[in-house]
Amino acid sequence: MKLITKSPEETEKLGEDFARKLRPKDVVFLVGNLGSGKTTFTKGVAKGLGITTRIISPTYVVLRSHSVKNGPIRTLYHFDLYRLKDEKETLGVDFTDYLEDENGIVIIEWPQVSQYIIKRKTWKVIFQIREDMREIEILQE
Numbered sequence: 001m002k003l004i005t006k007s008p009e010e011t012e013k014l015g016e017d018f019a020r021k022l023r024p025k026d027v028v029f030l031v032g033n034l035g036s037g038k039t040t041f042t043k044g045v046a047k048g049l050g051i052t053t054r055i056i057s058p059t060y061v062v063l064r065s066h067s068v069k070n071g072p073i074r075t076l077y078h079f080d081l082y083r084l085k086d087e088k089e090t091l092g093v094d095f096t097d098y099l100e101d102e103n104g105i106v107i108i109e110w111p112q113v114s115q116y117i118i119k120r121k122t123w124k125v126i127f128q129i130r131e132d133m134r135e136i137e138i139l140q141e
C-alpha cells in the first residue's frame with residue numbers, strides 16, 4: 001500500500017490508522033532518510049494505541065519505552081538505531097527481551113544495521129521525501 005501525505009498531521013493520522021492493524025509481538029521497521037517522517041508516524045501509532053506520553057525520537061538513547069493502558073498491547077518499544085554505525089555496535093544492544101515480550105510492539109527507526117540480528121519483522125514502512133510531501137509505503141512482510 002503506497003500513499004502520499006501532504007503534512008505531518010496526515011502522516012501522524014496514517015500512523016494512528018496503522019496502529020489498529022498491530023498485534024502483540026509485531027516488529028515494525030521504519031526505513032527512510034532523516035526528516036522523512038518516521039518519528040511523526042510513530043507519534044500517530046502511539047496515539048492510536050492510546051499512549052499519552054510524548055513521543056520524541058530516541059536518537060541518543062536508542063530506546064524509549066511507552067506504556068499502553070488498555071488492551072493486549074502493554075508496551076511500545078521505540079528504537080532509533082541511527083547512531084549505531086554497524087552490526088557490531090548493534091550486537092551491544094540486547095533485543096531479546098523486547099522481541100520476546102508477549103505484550104509488546106517493537107518499532108525501529110534506522111533498522112538497517114540490525115537486519116541480521118533482528119530476523120523477525122512483521123511490517124516494513126518505507127518513507128520517501130517528495131518536496132513538501134512524503135510517499136509512504138506500508139508492506140506486510
Ligand code: ADP
Pocket residue numbers: 005006007008009010011032033034035036037038039040041057109127132133134
Ligand atoms: P524522521 O524521524 O524520519 O527523521 P521526523 O518525523 O522527525 O522524521 O520529521 C519529519 C519532518 O518533516 C518534520 O519536521 C515535519 O514537520 C516535516 N514534514 C513535512 N511534510 C511532512 C509530511 N507529509 N509527513 C511528515 N513530516 C513532514
Ligand code: MG
Pocket residue numbers: 038039057080109
Ligand atoms: Mg526520527
